[in-house]
Structure formats: C-alpha cells, structure tokens
Amino acid sequence: MNAAIPKVLTIAGSDPAGGAGIQADLKTMGALGAYGMSAVTALTAQSTRGVTGVHAVPADFVRLQLDTLLADIAPDATKIGMLATAELADAVGEYLPALRHTVLDPVMVATSGDRLLDADAMDAVRRLCARAELITPNLLEAAALLGRAPAADLDELCLQAELLLAAGARRVLLKGGHLDAGATDVYADADCTVPLPGRRVHTRNTHGTGCTLSSAIAALRAQRDSWIAAVRDAKTYLTGALEHADCLAVGGGHGPVHHYYALWPNRPEGEGTKRRMDEESG
Numbered sequence: 623m624n625a626a627i628p629k630v631l632t633i634a635g636s637d638p639a640g641g642a643g644i645q646a647d648l649k650t651m652g653a654l655g656a657y658g659m660s661a662v663t664a665l666t667a668q669s670t671r672g673v674t675g676v677h678a679v680p681a682d683f684v685r686l687q688l689d690t691l692l693a694d695i696a697p698d699a700t701k702i703g704m705l706a707t708a709e710l711a712d713a714v715g716e717y718l719p720a721l722r723h724t725v726l727d728p729v730m731v732a733t734s735g736d737r738l739l740d741a742d743a744m745d746a747v748r749r750l751c752a753r754a755e756l757i758t759p760n761l762l763e764a765a766a767l768l769g770r771a772p773a774a775d776l777d778e779l780c781l782q783a784e785l786l787l788a789a790g791a792r793r794v795l796l797k798g799g800h801l802d803a804g805a806t807d808v809y810a811d812a813d814c815t816v817p818l819p820g821r822r823v824h825t826r827n828t829h830g831t832g833c834t835l836s837s838a839i840a841a842l843r844a845q846r847d848s849w850i851a852a853v854r855d856a857k858t859y860l861t862g863a864l865e866h867a868d869c870l871a872v873g874g875g876h877g878p879v880h881h882y883y884a885l886w887p888n889r890p891e892g893e894g895t896k897r898r899m900d901e902e903s904g
C-alpha cells in the first residue's frame with residue numbers, strides 16, 4: 623500500500639515566514655499527497671515584508687546533504703528553487719542526471735523585489751536550465767535568461783517560451799502572473815506550445831506562488847502520466863490556494879497562499895473566497 627506514496631525532494635532556500643522556499647514546498651507536497659524531503663541551499667532572513675539577509679550554505683555541505691539523502695532514498699520527483707550563487711547552481715547541476723522528474727524554478731528576485739541570486743550566477747543557471755526536465759521561469763526570469771525585454775503580451779510569452787526551448791530547455795512553463803491582466807501561463811515542449819489560462823485572484827497575498835506551483839508540479843508529476851497533466855493540476859491547486867489566501871492573514875506585507883485550503887474545510891471562509899463568490903454571483 624505505502625509504496626504508492628510518492629517521495630518528492632525540494633532543493634531550495636529557507637523562508638522563516640513559511641510562505642516560500644522549502645517551507646512552501648513541503649506544505650504543498652504534503653497537501654498533494656506526497657512525502658516531502660528537503661536539502662537546504664540557503665538561509666534567508668525574510669518575512670512577508672521583505673528579505674533582510676541571505677546566507678548561502680557552502681556547496682560541499684549541499685553535496686553532503688544530497689549524497690547522504692540519495693544514498694538512502696530515491697526521490698520520485700525533485701523541485702529545485704533558490705540557488706543563491708553560481709557555485710551552488712553548478713553543485714546542484716551535478717545531481718541532475720541521477721534525479722528523475724526534475725523541475726527547476728530559476729528563482730532570481732523575491733516578490734518584495736529583493737535579489738535571491740547573485741548577479742554573476744546567470745550563466746550557471748542557464749546551464750542548469752538545459753539539464754532540468756522542466757523549467758518554470760516567471761516573466762522577468764525568462765527575460766533575464768534570454769537577455770530580452772520582459773514579455774508584455776501572450777504572443778511574446780509564447781515566443782519567449784519557444785526561445786528558451788531553442789536555448790536548450792527541454793520543457794518550459796513560462797508564468798504570466800506579472801502581466802497586468804489574467805493569470806495565463808504558457809507551456810512549451812518539443813511538440814507544442816499551449817497557453818494555460820487561469821482565473822486572476824484579487825489578493826496581495828502572493829508570496830510564494832512560484833515556489834508553490836513548481837513544488838506542486840513535482841508532487842503531481844510523480845502521480846500523473848505526463849508533464850502537461852501535472853502542470854494543469856498544479857495550476858488548479860495554486861489558484862485554489864490563492865483564492866483562500868486572505869483568510870490566513872499572515873504578516874503585514876505580501877502574505878502566503880493557503881496551502882491547506884482543501885484539508886481544513888471547517889475553517890471560516892476567508893475574504894478572498896467571499897469576494898470571488900460575490901463576483902461570480904453578479
């Protein structure tokens with residue numbers, strides 16, 4: 623029986639406020655029926671208001687975490703998030719050939735605008751993008767990887783997803799959350815480029831959306847037959863977590879999404895849910 627529970631790894635940074643990074647990843651994996659594991663790349667001092675410090679873990683200690691873990695457990699899928707430095711990006715890259723169902727979220731800047739990746743680490747992250755099975759850049763990360771201006775519409779989003787494939791990525795989910803309207807992302811692989819429309823949720827509590835989406839994709843890829851199925855279901859999960867974010871009421875800045883919205887059914891409905899229901903009823 624237990625053999626069916628997928629074991630999913632996150633290699634990412636820590637967010638003490640619990641809304642992004644490994645904390646978001648582990649909550650997401652747990653909410654989606656996966657057993658979560660983590661190797662920490664960096665400690666951050668941050669809250670919902672912003673990041674006040676980053677302390678990268680020495681690359682050899684990240685290797686030690688991974689060597690020790692992987693000698694015992696073979697993850698069914700792995701999500702990679704904040705890498706902080708070029709050295710860490712290269713160190714994590716050494717493990718990609720041995721890992722299955724790898725999702726790379728090329729984290730560069732937090733929602734608060736604070737940098738989470740050294741400026742000189744871009745080439746190392748580009749190398750990693752060619753080794754992961756799926757990459758999930760946001761608008762600004764795709765633009766930085768390609769050296770272009772950020773996409774301003776869906777056509778440019780599709781074009782940049784295809785340019786990332788041409789640059790070596792195997793599959794791309796280019797996230798459109800930073801476009802002014804809607805929440806349309808674009809999925810692209812060697813066979814197709816597909817827009818994935820999403821319902822835009824009106825909330826300022828968007829801290830950790832990218833982390834949540836990429837770890838949901840990893841958790842679900844271990845339970846679905848294809849990447850596109852995992853991506854679609856992960857986006858549906860994230861939209862629900864955003865819709866219930868306001869009822870968490872965590873912090874005074876950009877608060878977290880509600881990872882456990884489907885598991886805590888008896889909690890009072892949040893403002894976000896109420897507002898959506900009001901909107902939908904007219």
Ligand SMILES: Nc1ncnc2c1ncn2[C@@H]1O[C@H](COP(=O)(O)OP(=O)(O)O)[C@@H](O)[C@H]1O
Nearest residue numbers: 760797798799800805806821822823831832835
């Ligand atoms: N207000 C929102 N309502 C619904 N979906 C959103 C909203 N903001 C972001 N998303 C979705 O959350 C995911 C992460 O988006 P994005 O903000 O672009 O990336 P990141 O969190 O990495 O900056 C994407 O699927 C995006 O479409």
Ligand SMILES: Cc1ncc(COP(=O)(O)O)c(N)n1
Nearest residue numbers: 635642643732733829830831
């Ligand atoms: C440790 C860590 N990893 C990633 C993010 C990005 O998350 P977001 O862009 O949603 O703030 C973050 N803020 N902290």
